[in-house]
Amino acid sequence: MFKHLDPLLHNQLRLSIMSLLMNVESAEFNFLLDQTKATKGNISVQISKLKEAGYIEVKKSFRKNYPLTTCNITSKGIEAFENYVKALSGYLNPNK
Amino acid sequence: MFKHLDPLLHNQLRLSIMSLLMNVESAEFNFLLDQTKATKGNISVQISKLKEAGYIEVKKSFRKNYPLTTCNITSKGIEAFENYVKALSGYLNPNK
DNA sequence: CTAAACTAGTTTATTTTATAAACCTAATAA
């Protein structure tokens, strides 16, 4: 009846991040900060969780002497996102 | 960009309950128990929360000497569910 | 009749999760 919803994706901020990463080659920390309007701390934590799950890759480098964190979605992450969308649709269109 | 997701609906069990209630006049506690496969305690708690929010109505009666709890969705609940679905779609179809 | 098992839930205690505030390190500006 109701499929299990990946708890890692069933969170507003993490889902936002994944949704953004679905659309781009890669995204910088500040891009995510700007788009999501979340706090830095929160984003930092959620990036870690997504990374730990293998849903995204995180590259740390320097630009203009400042640290720069860049993220991109992995194939595993894409798959998870697509599965999540599929599972959710079972909840959203109860009349179909 | 990303709309706020009603935290009351952004939960697997509560969303399941609301999804079920969208389809029926009313549903008994045991129907929800059976359909969702959740524990009684969990369902009890989530029903209370949905009720407190005014998303559902809860009637308590007796049938065959046993207590019987029946739920139905309210117009406020229907509206909330529809808004939730609309808001979520902004996350799910990032390429559109 | 009475003890065990069952119905239909609710409450409570514990764990997990989310979140923001405080903090850190290095770089640039005044």
Place this chain on the structure above:
DNA sequence: TTATTAGGTTTATAAAATAAACTAGTTTAG
């Protein structure tokens, strides 16, 4: 050179989810 800014991370707190234990009563088997 000390103040401020950039780019984050860590930690402390609050909120939520969950299951186990409990309540209250009913049915059934001996």
